[in-house]
Amino acid sequence: MxxxxxxxxxxxxxxxxxxxxxxxxxxxxxxxxxxxxxxxxxxxxxxxxxxxxxxxxxxxxxxxxxxxxxxxxLSAMTDVLIVCDLAGRVEQVNDALERLTGREASALIGVPLEMLLAPDCRPLFGKLREKIRDGGGCDDFEVSLIDRGGVASPLSMSCSPRYDHKGRFVGVVLIGRPVGELRRAYTELAGAHQQLRQAQQQLVFSEKMAALGRLVAGVAHELNNPISFVFGNMHALKRYGARLTEYLQAIDSGADAARLLELRSQLKIDRIVTDITPLVDGTLEGAERVSEIVQDLRRFSSSQTEPFESFNLCRVVRTAVGWVAKAARVKPEIVFELPERLEIVSRRGPVHQIIVNLVQNAVDVMADSAESRLTISGSEEPPWIVVRVCDNGPGISASVKERLFEPFFTTKPIGEGTGLGLYVSYGLAEELGGHLEAANRESGGAEFTLRLPVREEPNAGASR
Ligand SMILES: Nc1ncnc2c1ncn2[C@@H]1O[C@H](COP(=O)(O)OP(=O)(O)OP(=O)(O)O)[C@@H](O)[C@H]1O
Ligand SMILES: [Mg+2]
CATH class of the missing domain: 1.10.287 (Helix Hairpins)
Incomplete structure (x- = not known):
């Protein structure tokens, strides 16, 4: 059952x-x-x-x-893929190759690779196969395929060996990226980079012009001094000239010795003779000072990149501080702790621009302080020459410190600051091979330290 x-x-x-x-x-x-x-x-x-x-x-x-x-x-790949057997016959392709050649996969598979290559590239497959068989890699070589329009289209190719499950060398895998596309991408990148550089240069120049606008009063004041004593001297020389002419005319008209003696004392001819040399020297000095200020102005406002040259950094620092301080609404006490000379090989214009920005900021933050004091020190601390701009303003808060060197960051009211001063200064310092940093002083206020290499090889950094 x-x-x-x-x-x-x-x-x-x-x-x-x-x-x-x-x-x-x-x-x-x-x-x-x-x-x-x-x-x-x-x-x-x-x-x-x-x-x-x-x-x-x-x-x-x-x-x-x-x-x-x-x-x-395979179809998502934008690069062309071709798999060949050892005889060079196509075994597998992807959509990118179909698009490039304008032929469907079924029409490509089984075709000798040579038939897809431009005539001058046809001997390539044999060489590739040998090279790969011998263990050599083939990366980034240029090969042209015949595209859908019958034109040779260059590709940047890499080729690697293909092995079967028993590890036998059974063919090659070719991956190629159209070079035209690469070139176009590169050209676009280079164009964008160029535009960015131009925009950056424009920004630096605009910042310089904005600073110059604020400095005009200080520069005018600087110019006023030598011009006024050149004027004074010229007036004195004009008066002396008139008296000398009168005295010479008396000699020419045959005046007697007693009359000439009287005239000589009356016209103070002897004083004229002793005065004339210092007066001319003083006038020349004044004219030279005017010429220097004009040169500084031209250098400061120029959009050209000046060459590296040797100069006394102390003079540039004093001029920059002078311009800002004289234009300031509230004039701080200024303490210079500078040696007579600090020789440096650098670019005057950018150094001047950095100091102007630092001093301007210090003057601005101390505008409401009862006892504002600006201390500018300079020293050689090998391999650097260091300039420190210190103020006794409110100092830099932690949140401001984080963003201090960002472009367009400002705590000033709209229309009073571009927020580019420190951003541009930081970039200029780096380009000169140096560095700019900010800190708070223990005694209160901020301290900006500019380090510049004593000797920077010309062409350091890109030009701004
Ligand atoms: N000595 C300083 N003490 C305290 N804060 C400072 C000092 N210098 C700069 N800052 C802060 O950094 C900000 C950015 O300075 P930056 O020079 O870049 O721009 P700005 O001075 O605001 O504008 P601009 O330079 O165009 O006049 C300032 O708005 C200020 O808040
Ligand atoms: Mg500023």
Whole structure:
């Protein structure tokens, strides 16, 4: 007799009829055992079949997924991909190659690679294959493919070996990027870079002009001094000239010795003679000072990059401080802690511009202080020459300090500050091979330290 489980198994395996027959026929216990064994085996075979079917379906799904993944990667690639066998026949391509050649993958597969290359590149495949076989890499070489218009289109190619699952060298994989595209991207990048440089130069120049606007009063004051004593001297010389002419006319008209002596004392001819040299020297000095100020102004306002030259940094510092201080609404006490000379090889204009910006900021933050004091020190601290601009203003708060050198960062009311002063100064200091930093002083107020190399090789940094 069949047990309920065996009947059930027989039913599942579709052998119910057979089981029914077996049930119907009265079997001897031995043959019943044999039947049960047959049914069990068949049930096992059926279960295995179901299992294999499920496994097969799972593998199929995974295979489809992998296939889908590879095709999506291949079609997403903008670079051209060509897979060749050892004979140089195309085995696989991607959409980028289809687009470039204007031919579908089915028309490309099986074609010798040479047929896709421009005539002068055709011997290439053989050489590549040999090189790769010998273990050499082939990166970044230029090859031209014939594009959809029949024109040779240059590509920057890399080529690598392809191995089968047993590690045998079975072909090569070529990946190429159209050089035209690279060149266009490079040209666009270079153009954008050029525009950025121009905008930056414009910014530096605008900042300089804004600073110059604020400095005009100080420069005018500077000019006024020598011009006024040149004027004074010239008036005195004019008077002396008139008296000398009168005296000479008396000699020419044959006046006697007594008359000439009288005239000489009356016209103070002897004093004129002793005065004339210092007067002329003083006038010359005044004219030279005017000329120097004009030169400084020209240098400061020029948009040209001046060459590196040797000069006394102390003079540049004094001039810059003078201009700002004389233009200041509230004049601070100024303390110079400078030696007579600090020789440096640098560019005068940018150094002047940095000092002007630092001193202007110090003067601005101290405008409301009761006892404002500006201390400018200079010293040689090899390999640097260091200039420190210190004030006794409110100092720099932590939040301001973080953004101090950012372009357009200002705490001044709208229209009173561009926020470019420190940004431009920082850039100029770096270009001169130096550095600009800010700190708070223990005694209160801020301290800006400008370090410049004693001797910077010409052409350091890009020109601004
Ligand atoms: N000596 C200083 N003490 C305290 N804060 C300062 C000092 N110098 C600069 N700052 C702060 O840094 C900010 C940025 O300075 P920066 O010179 O770049 O621009 P600005 O002075 O505001 O504008 P501009 O230079 O065009 O007049 C200032 O607005 C100020 O808040
Ligand atoms: Mg400023």
């Amino acid at each position: 069949l047990s309920p489980e065996d009947k059930d198994a027989a039913q599942r395996s579709g052998l119910i009829e057979l089981a029914g027959v077996a049930d119907a026929i009265a079997l001897s216990p031995a043959s019943e055992e044999a039947w049960i064994e047959v049914i069990r085996k068949m049930d096992q075979v059926y279960a295995d079949l179901v299992h294999y079917q499920i496994e097969l379906e799972r593998k199929n799904a995974a295979l489809e997924e992998a296939d889908q993944f590879i095709s999506s990667v």
